[in-house]
Amino acid sequence: MRQIPVDTANATVMVAKTPQPKVKDRRTGEIALDKDGVTLMTVEVMFSTPEEVEILKLTVPQPGVSEDLAMGTPVALTGLVASAWENEFNGQKRHGIAFRAVAVTSLAAGASNAKAA
Numbered sequence: 602m603r604q605i606p607v608d609t610a611n612a613t614v615m616v617a618k619t620p621q622p623k624v625k626d627r628r629t630g631e632i633a634l635d636k637d638g639v640t641l642m643t644v645e646v647m648f649s650t651p652e653e654v655e656i657l658k659l660t661v662p663q664p665g666v667s668e669d670l671a672m673g674t675p676v677a678l679t680g681l682v683a684s685a686w687e688n689e690f691n692g693q694k695r696h697g698i699a700f701r702a703v704a705v706t707s708l709a710a711g712a713s714n715a716k717a718a
Contacts, residue, residue, distance in 0.1 A: 604682040607700070609648075616674045617656050618645035620666050620705075635662055642666050644705050646676065657700050665704035679704040 623641040625633035633641040640663040648657045659678070670676065680703030687696040 604684050604701075607678075607681040607683050609678050609681055611650055613647075613649040614676050614678055615647045615649075616644065616670045616672055616676060616705075617647045618672065620644045620661075620670055622663075623660055633660075639663060644670065644702075646678070646705070659705065660699065660701045661705050662703070665702070667705060667707040670705065670707060675708040677704075677706045677708055678702045679706065 620642045623633040623643045625631045635641055642661050642663050644659045644661050644666060646657050646659060648655050659681070665679070667676070682701055684699045684701070685696070686699050687694065689695070
């Protein structure tokens with residue numbers, strides 16, 4: 602599956618929903634892991650550009666998620682990519698775009714550390 606880099610240079614990004622473990626199977630509650638066995642997290646962010654505002658649901662490895670990401674926290678997205686997906690379930694085709702990032706880093710923590718210095 603082709604991954605398309607997403608330019609975040611002109612975007613304002615804030616946490617829209619507190620990060621949660623990504624669920625692989627809703628019936629069993631099994632948590633999703635990447636190929637290296639690292640827990641994956643789901644982070645919803647408000648992605649605002651001068652032209653539009655969207656809520657994006659990102660998949661991020663747990664070590665790449667800053668602690669204390671609360672709703673409204675400004676964040677930086679590292680390595681954000683988009684991938685088209687399509688599947689068929691019970692005879693119905695579905696498709697969409699999946700977003701994945703290497704890291705979601707709080708900018709509020711960086712600002713408070715800079716003020717303390």
